[in-house]
Amino acid sequence: MQLQNISLGKLIAAAGGDPWAVNNSIQTGRPAQIADLAQAFHNAGQCTSESSNAFADARRRFEAAWNRESGERPINDSAEVQRITSSLRVQAAQLPEIAVDLENVAATLAQAQRTCGVLISGLERQLEDIDRQLGEAYALERSGHLSAHDQQVLDQHISDLEHQAIDDTKDTLAQLQSIRSGYSDCLQRSQTNLRTDGFDPASIQALDAPESPAKPDDQNPPHDDRPEIQDALSKPLPDDPDKLHDLWEKLTPQERDWLYQHDHSLGNHDGLPAVDRDRYNRLTLGEELAQAQAAATEADALQAQHPDWAQGKNIPQPNEPGAIFQDRLDYEAWQRRYDAARNGAKNLADLQAVDKTVKGNPDRKLLLLDTHTGRQTHAAVAVGDPDKATHVSVTTPGLNTTVHGSIGGMVDEATHLRMEALRQLSFTPGHEHDSVSAIAWIGYDTPQVPGWDDLGKSISGGWDVSHDDLAKAGAHDLARFYDGLGAATRALPRI
Known part of the structure; x- marks a missing residue:
């Protein structure tokens, strides 16, 4: 957010608090990892129907709020579960109760993060609009062509804008503090229950949202004792998929996350493993979907x-x-x-279609999500992990294809294609254990000819159809996508 005519420090002072600091304190929590730990305790325990229902309810709340993770990180034999069961001699019957409490913490934290992110995005849009209006008012004031009446009207307009900025900030701050308070109440109740069940809540302290915001020096990359890695992190990522994959394999999880914080299109880079592309693109999907819904x-x-x-x-x-x-x-x-x-x-509409396609389907990998570089939204979804598959197919779109109108159907087709391919391979000697991944790729701006209802766009689309500019650009992007699959795969697939 760039403000030219509003002092952020004075605005925070007038509002009586810093809503960005409150939001940052909430966003630093890591609900997905708490949920993973909860799943591990749930899997390890002797579940009653009551505890299973309670866990399922909390899991649904978590998934509804946190649609930004791949969901592929089970910890069925996690060290934490083993430590609790052995050193503290927690009974197996207590493990599901621990799971329910952890899952409730994860769900409440995820809901808080999502809601706070939407509130902050809305506030920033409002302040940027007020800032533009103030700039125009100040320019008019400097023109020197105002009558006394005009100056009075303009002064009142400026005053109203300043008060609106303060009121908007106050309202958002109050909502964020209320959400933070509600999460804190939930956390305290869960911590009490966890101690009763023999689990030390300090184990999730690093994953919880702290009361005061962390202030990392996130402009600088994490320190790495390897000079070549430190140097690589200070430069743009390699454009070549093979070189990018080689670098990626050497990075720590913290270094990868730091890269994502500075480039939310990270998951679109050809050469990254499919599981990482999916993880980061789901993060971006959650953020952009929440922002678009608020807008x-x-x-x-x-x-x-x-x-x-x-x-x-x-x-x-x-x-x-x-x-x-x-x-x-x-x-x-x-x-x-x-x-x-x-x-x-x-x-x-595009983001909702992608969300509907991948949500609740950890076997589907979101390999591409781009709402910025083209005239249209681009997306690609793999059914099955292409990095592990011995056979990979890619379907590409044509005339009038859009993400909101086609991604669901293309992914359904990919699902059926994969099932049929696996069935045929099971009858082929020597290929009974082959694996398959089928990818629906909408990675370029397809020609759009809507018809007589929109003659202007139809004429433009007709030009695109009769010339090969879009086709050449699409072919280039598809070739790079293939190169990325080849760089990231663990075996030599037949594409």
């Missing part, structure tokens, strides 16, 4: 506030020097917020 909600609210303006009706006349009216200022402020909200929600 859509704001757009709906603004449309309901002024349905006539949304339809282009009853628009106040533009202001001129010597003739400045509040209704025009109000309209311009509304229009900027409305345009920004609609722009923020433009990829919502």
